[in-house]
Amino acid sequence: MSVADSPAARLQALFEGHRLTPTQRRIAHSMVRRAADVPFLSSVELAELAGVSQPSVTRFAVALGFDGYPALRRHLREVAPAEPVAEAGSSNEYQQAVEAEIANLRHLAEALADPRPVRRAGGLLAASRPLPVLGLRAAAAQAQGFVYFAAKVHPDVRFLGEGGTMLQDRIDAAVRAGATALLCFALPRHPREVVDTLDYARRAGLTVVTVADSAFAPVAKVSDLLLPAAVGTGLAFDTACSPMLLGRVLLEAMCDDLPEAQSRLEEFDAKAAARGLFVD
Template sequence: MAATDLLRSGLERFGRRDQQIARYFIDHAEEIPFLSAGEIAETLGVSGAAITRFAQRVGYEGYPHLQRVIRHDLRATLGMKQPGGRDSVVARFWASERGNLETLQDLPEATLLAFARAIARAKQVWVVGARSSYGISLLAETILSSFRPGVRAYASDLLLSRPEQLLDATPDDVVIVFTLRRYSRATTRMIRALHAQGVQVLLITDQGASPLSKIAHQSLHLPTQGTDVLASLAPFVSVCTLLASLVAQELEGGHLKQAETLNAEFAVYEY
């Protein structure tokens, strides 16, 4: 039985304080792998020892043990799934994509404009992602570079292996970070490091509980309903394209004309 199911089944037997703690674990299961006992205790207004004793009362060695079990449960449910039957894979795929794109229309225009202004005004734009999110980072770098200089994509794990690159970061910079469950530990570490140096964090993530939500200056949560096997990346592509258009508007075209002149001069394209 999953740890949260175990806690849910015992709610009626728990005392008032244990019910409060158990409900927090149930309602915030996706955040637990990234929270210390002290952080949970502070949120609930109890002592760190109360969190430890609760974990022991429900059958675990302590909070770290319960945290590990919850992390394991999440990995089992949030990883890639085995494909189902063939019959309606195509129909389900297009139905989910339509649903995602319709949901995107509910994103507040003011939030999108604030993202674009932050990107347009930054000295440097760091674009960070891991695994499939890194592919989105490369796309964002490509289209944003058409309108402004100083945009560079970084793979989280490679950036983590060369932390001296953080010396280039300034409070005048922004970092656009893409996260998708399962959230990359390398991404979390690097974005926290950039945040500590005063870099403005623009988070574009799925509808889960990203560990970076608490430190992000601005956030966009995108629908990622996909097929039986994979989450959809289409909403990320659409939002990147829209943000690039808004940045271009903010910059009144930016250096697009000069960039196109250079493309022609160096015969970058066949036609």
């Protein structure tokens, strides 16, 4: 199945061109995350999935141009015929969480069938000297992991992992030093400060590349290039295997636009060996 034929892609195409309220974006986000199941859900079930009221689901369907939710569901069954996802059966809750993450990774693989957005992002990140990388709260680990590896090949990577009044100062300093782009990792729950910071970064002249859990995340409106990668929600705390992998894919794309990347890696390996840095 190509990315254009995937249930998630067909749903996103349905939502394009519509001005959705925050509640409606939340419904759209939930539908994309459960794209294979949505044609078989009642309005009450979709409302529970999205954490909204049943009338909100009805208003959402009308906003998309349908007479109501039953008409939207009929449309989804016609354009995205598929069997509902099988019940987990004997799988326990931990196995179900892993299976859900595997499904998220499959969706990411489908999206990467068109590599142009990631390649464009890699070029933007490689060209920015310095390169600020933002990640607050739940997204801090993803951003810090990217920075750790990116610093081996990029001459100046700056981790922005703490909020507060200094954050905009650090963006100003990066712009004065020559930065042209900012990479952001944004995961739920989305801090208001991240949205405000990305808005500030754009007004400062930076091109904002964002890895987020959905194309309908609150950061979408303040991002120049958004790359979605779903998170798992089956456990008490969200799991972010897909955003992490997408970050590594971005690293690969960035290396492709850094001619000195290989020599920098070889230099690091030589110094690490001389220092006895690793035991393996």
